[in-house]
Amino acid sequence: MSYRIAEVAELVGVPATTLRYYEDIGLVGQPARGSNGYRSYEDADLARLRFITATKNLGIPLADVAELVKAYDVEDCSTVAHHVVEMVAVRLAETQSRIGELVALAAQLQTVSGRLAAAATSGPCGDGCPCATAASEPLADRRTFVPLTRAPVVAAPDVPVIACSLDAGAVPDRISDWQALVARAVSREPITGGVALQFVASPELVAEVARLAAAEQECCTFFTFTLTMTTEQVRLEIQAPANAADVVAAMFGTAA
Structure with a gap:
């Protein structure tokens, strides 16, 4: 089954601009284009994009997601899952x-x-008042x-x-x-x-x-x-x- 980019964006749950960005940085290959010039995605493309979205949603950096995609394309599921676990x-x-x-x-x-x-409760702020001495150094999370x-x-x-x-x-x-x-x-x-x-x-x-x-x-x-x-x-x-x-x-x- 073929999908247009708007349909894929809705099914995967990311904006179409994100899909185009993935293409621009080489995270996914350029999809085929129909006679009308529109991008045409297949079920395999949709599955790969769902995998990318799922791993990205875990907060994994895109550079590491790219390595996972390489494994996704050639390794069995248990091996890919092991990489994701790491x-x-x-x-x-x-x-x-x-x-x-x-x-x-x-x-x-x-x-x-x-x-x-x-x-x-009264009087101006000044040297030694709590407002000036409450935190004399940067707090734990700078x-x-x-x-x-x-x-x-x-x-x-x-x-x-x-x-x-x-x-x-x-x-x-x-x-x-x-x-x-x-x-x-x-x-x-x-x-x-x-x-x-x-x-x-x-x-x-x-x-x-x-x-x-x-x-x-x-x-x-x-x-x-x-x-x-x-x-x-x-x-x-x-x-x-x-x-x-x-x-x-x-x-x-x-x-x-």
């Missing part, structure tokens, strides 16, 4: 690193908010500009605050510890408000799970951890309010 692993590591940076930034902003809230307000964030009654009180310098190590532990899970399943991780029991693992859960709950009180132990298995349930679902998924993964 690139997704890189993206995941980058994303988790940024999560650590943003959590550290959030902790610093909470400190800044508290200092600003202590500002005098790429992010956050407008400061004069008042601290006030949470509604009985609504957990999605915030972390962990010292910014300790955040990367905490994230790393959780990543190492989560990688040992033998299974996971969705539960109400979070995810449950299953591990093969060992005294060392039980101690590590308990240590991390206790430490995390102390600085991030919006988490709820439930630890269940049997002779052979350890089950850790992590739950949080709905507006912290992204935090749970980022730190502990999601159930397939």
